[in-house]
Amino acid sequence: xxEISASCSSTKRSHRMPRVDLTPxxxxxxxxxxxxxxxxxxxxxxxxxxxxxxxxxxxxxVAESGVVRLLAGKDSVLFFTENSSEPxxxxxxxxxxxxxxxxxxxxQQVISKxxxxxxxxxxxxPTDNAxxxxxxxxxxxxxxCQVKSYALLDPSAxxxxxxxxx
Numbered sequence: 001x002x003e004i005s006a007s008c009s010s011t012k013r014s015h016r017m018p019r020v021d022l023t024p025x026x027x028x029x030x031x032x033x034x035x036x037x038x039x040x041x042x043x044x045x046x047x048x049x050x051x052x053x054x055x056x057x058x059x060x061x062v063a064e065s066g067v068v069r070l071l072a073g074k075d076s077v078l079f080f081t082e083n084s085s086e087p088x089x090x091x092x093x094x095x096x097x098x099x100x101x102x103x104x105x106x107x108q109q110v111i112s113k114x115x116x117x118x119x120x121x122x123x124x125x126p127t128d129n130a131x132x133x134x135x136x137x138x139x140x141x142x143x144x145c146q147v148k149s150y151a152l153l154d155p156s157a158x159x160x161x162x163x164x165x166x
Contacts, residue, residue: 066110066119068103071155071163072138074129078163081106093134096141103145122147125155127163 069080071087078087079102091099103122110120124138135152142150 065113067121067123068106069123069125070138071159072124072126072130072134073163074127074131074134077134077138093137096137100141100145103141103147107145107147117146117148120147120149122150124150124152125159126152127155127160129164 064082067082071078071080076090076092077099079089079091079099080087089102091102107117107120111117113119122142124135126135139150
């Protein structure tokens, strides 16, 4: 048993010091620790929320001058605008600042042309060798640049073949 004993030196009489048994205190402390461990809520898992369009026969209409197409590969992202068949820029995932500047500059172009950025639409098209972390990084950039409308789409077979080494 755990106990505390103290000695007291007294010149006149010797008093016997009380003994305190600490065993119930140890049991109580382990019960409290066990209670708090089992009842504590750890960090709640956070999932990436994506809104999928409803099945509809009416396609969404978007102004061509406000469309950006991002072709995400293993090492870099190709930046297309409007209906360009060739990319106007290529960015590595580590070079996120230049990519963000380009996206914000395009957003400003849309705002100056249409008065607001509601006509801006970003199509994110991952190739077969793009990773999930790269897609999440692109989704984060959409939030940082305050892009309101973006979608995850399958790239065309021509893009898959042409940019397979991307």
